[in-house]
Amino acid sequence: MTDQARLDRRTERERLARKEAESLLEIKSRELYEVNQALAEKEANTRSILEAISDGILTYTPDGIIQTSNRAARELFQTEGESLEGCSISKLFPDAGFIGVSVEPHTNITQVVTGRRSDTDSFPCEVKLSSMALGGVWVPIITVRDITQQKLAQEQIRRLAYYDSLSGLPNRTLFQDRSVMAMNSASRHQELAALMFLDLDRFKRINDTLGHGTGDLLLRQISERLKSIVRCYDSVAAVDNEEYGPVLARLGGDEFTLLFQRIRNSNDVARKGQRILEGLRRPIVIKGRQMVITASIGIALFPEDGEDFEMLLRNADTAMYQAKKTGRDQAMFYSTSMNKEALRVLGLEQDLHQALAQGEFEVHYQPKISIKTRRLVGAEALIRWRHPQRGLISPGEFLPVAEDTGQIGPISDWVLIQVCQQIRQWLDKGLKPVQISVNISNQQFNSGRLLDTVRQVLAETGLESRYLELELTESIVMENAQQAVETLNQFREIGISLSIDDFGTGYSSMSYLKRLSVDKLKIDRSFIRDIASGSEEEAIIRAIIALAQSLRLRVIAEGVETEEQMRHLQQEGCDEVQGFLFSPAIEGDAFESLLK
Ligand code: C2E
Numbered sequence: 163m164t165d166q167a168r169l170d171r172r173t174e175r176e177r178l179a180r181k182e183a184e185s186l187l188e189i190k191s192r193e194l195y196e197v198n199q200a201l202a203e204k205e206a207n208t209r210s211i212l213e214a215i216s217d218g219i220l221t222y223t224p225d226g227i228i229q230t231s232n233r234a235a236r237e238l239f240q241t242e243g244e245s246l247e248g249c250s251i252s253k254l255f256p257d258a259g260f261i262g263v264s265v266e267p268h269t270n271i272t273q274v275v276t277g278r279r280s281d282t283d284s285f286p287c288e289v290k291l292s293s294m295a296l297g298g299v300w301v302p303i304i305t306v307r308d309i310t311q312q313k314l315a316q317e318q319i320r321r322l323a324y325y326d327s328l329s330g331l332p333n334r335t336l337f338q339d340r341s342v343m344a345m346n347s348a349s350r351h352q353e354l355a356a357l358m359f360l361d362l363d364r365f366k367r368i369n370d371t372l373g374h375g376t377g378d379l380l381l382r383q384i385s386e387r388l389k390s391i392v393r394c395y396d397s398v399a400a401v402d403n404e405e406y407g408p409v410l411a412r413l414g415g416d417e418f419t420l421l422f423q424r425i426r427n428s429n430d431v432a433r434k435g436q437r438i439l440e441g442l443r444r445p446i447v448i449k450g451r452q453m454v455i456t457a458s459i460g461i462a463l464f465p466e467d468g469e470d471f472e473m474l475l476r477n478a479d480t481a482m483y484q485a486k487k488t489g490r491d492q493a494m495f496y497s498t499s500m501n502k503e504a505l506r507v508l509g510l511e512q513d514l515h516q517a518l519a520q521g522e523f524e525v526h527y528q529p530k531i532s533i534k535t536r537r538l539v540g541a542e543a544l545i546r547w548r549h550p551q552r553g554l555i556s557p558g559e560f561l562p563v564a565e566d567t568g569q570i571g572p573i574s575d576w577v578l579i580q581v582c583q584q585i586r587q588w589l590d591k592g593l594k595p596v597q598i599s600v601n602i603s604n605q606q607f608n609s610g611r612l613l614d615t616v617r618q619v620l621a622e623t624g625l626e627s628r629y630l631e632l633e634l635t636e637s638i639v640m641e642n643a644q645q646a647v648e649t650l651n652q653f654r655e656i657g658i659s660l661s662i663d664d665f666g667t668g669y670s671s672m673s674y675l676k677r678l679s680v681d682k683l684k685i686d687r688s689f690i691r692d693i694a695s696g697s698e699e700e701a702i703i704r705a706i707i708a709l710a711q712s713l714r715l716r717v718i719a720e721g722v723e724t725e726e727q728m729r730h731l732q733q734e735g736c737d738e739v740q741g742f743l744f745s746p747a748i749e750g751d752a753f754e755s756l757l758k
């Protein structure tokens with residue numbers, strides 16, 4: 163074989179091999195193409211299935227960036243056109259902390275959360291977060307469904323079940339639920355609650371003469387009015403949260419019920435009842451016709467008048483009948499003693515409004531005596547109310563009422579001014595006045611303007627601060643512990659003496675007392691009353707005096723009525739006394755004679 167022939171053969175072999183390789187390659191690439199085609203088709207299929215699913219589907223990377231979304235998801239979040247891919251998933255579900263972080267294998271969480279479309283637009287949705295294994299890693303996948311309609315339907319059902327359709331007010335079922343909750347909470351915290359049963363007076367007659375249509379209109383208007391009266395209470399108690407707000411319900415017909423929580427006492431409720439009656443009495447115009455509607459109210463208190471809802475409601479109902487029977491247009495308590503008390507307090511409260519303006523208050527002075535010298539060293543100013551019909555009323559009776567109605571502030575300020583003017587007069591007459599102490603109420607102390615008031619009164623009367631002493635009860639000081647230290651310091655700076663009243667009844671700690679700038683402790687009357695030798699009271703008094711001495715404070719005992727008590731106090735080292743043994747509180751003129 164020639165060389166040429168050998169070469170040709172090789173070339174031919176190579177050509178064949180190449181051709182074979184080429185056709186093999188062609189087959190392979192065709193196969194590959196077909197596989198790709200198939201894959202693309204499959205993906206397109208998957209994609210259209212994904213797109214066709216009515217629930218929103220989203221997947222995201224471990225750092226919370228959306229990777230896949232379907233049409234339903236885009237529609238839900240209204241980003242049609244724009245893509246969700248690349249956005250942060252947690253932006254869509256701001257209150258769902260479990261979304262947007264990497265998932266555990268086999269995660270499966272379903273929750274109702276808020277879906278967020280924009281800053282102002284969100285919707286309730288049910289979200290299911292699961293994880294699927296993809297190429298060895300667990301990828302989070304979210305299914306999301308808008309449940310706005312479902313919620314609306316639920317709300318609708320709730321409205322039908324719990325609200326009265328005529329007035330839109332809670333119905334008996336909801337009222338009972340809320341009452342039971344309130345009673346449980348009141349028992350736990352040892353608080354009072356009150357249930358009012360309100361029935362319109364002579365409604366049946368209106369209904370019969372004017373027709374049911376007008377009757378319904380009237381009931382709607384009355385409901386609105388009651389709602390607005392009750393809402394006023396809400397704003398009064400604005401510090402309280404919704405949970406403790408009043409509940410107003412319509413039981414049916416012309417019967418309404420009200421629930422009040424966290425009430426302080428029966429007077430509190432009597433006053434609320436009074437306001438409701440007053441509010442209802444304002445004329446109502448229906449179809450151009452003016453009417454005056456009144457109601458009768460029965461009140462039952464929890465827990466005194468009933469320990470369960472049924473009993474409370476029944477007793478409030480009974481009280482309401484009593485209110486109707488005895489004249490209508492009034493509120494009555496279930497228990498008769500409450501009625502008497504409420505009437506008395508309501509009377510006092512009404513008169514108290516004018517008392518200040520009509521000059522019915524007086525200041526009396528009770529002398530303070532030095533134990534060592536038995537001489538007059540000071541006096542406590544005590545307010546008296548000279549009622550035009552009832553005569554002299556003690557502060558123990560009217561001050562709590564004034565406190566409830568917020569009148570204690572102006573009244574206490576008046577005493578302060580009165581005392582300073584009195585001392586000024588004594589000075590002007592050339593007398594040598596003693597230091598006079600004035601009682602400070604809780605509200606005055608908390609008002610934040612006591613210091614200013616005192617400064618102003620002193621300036622106006624041109625009085626030196628050493629003539630004035632303020633008595634603060636131990637409880638006032640303890641309740642406002644942090645603020646008290648600061649406020650007392652400020653009084654000290656302007657030279658006002660301070661004494662802690664009713665000492666021993668609160669829980670002042672030694673370390674706290676040390677930080678307070680006070681001058682004097684006044685031992686509470688209850689300890690003096692039972693001071694007999696060897697008694698517990700004697701031991702307490704001894705301890706208080708020792709405490710005062712270690713803090714360099716003076717000690718005064720109040721309510722000293724006998725020489726026996728006086729002797730004990732002298733033995734223990736008490737500095738001053740005050741009490742009937744020497745003198746009760748006397749009028750300004752009488753005290754002036756003592757000064758002379
Ligand atoms: P308080 O500050 O503890 O005043 C002492 C009370 O004990 C006075 O009653 C006084 O008359 C009475 N008392 C004095 N000596 C004796 C005694 O030997 N035996 C007995 N059994 N009682 C005695 P009052 O005047 O009825 O005052 C009652 C409370 O009213 C006072 O208690 C004080 O907390 C408050 N108060 C009186 N006047 C004012 C005032 O102008 N402003 C303020 N915010 N509260 C006042």
Ligand code: CA
Nearest residue numbers: 542601633663
């Ligand atoms: Ca006092």
Ligand code: CA
Nearest residue numbers: 663664686720
């Ligand atoms: Ca006292």
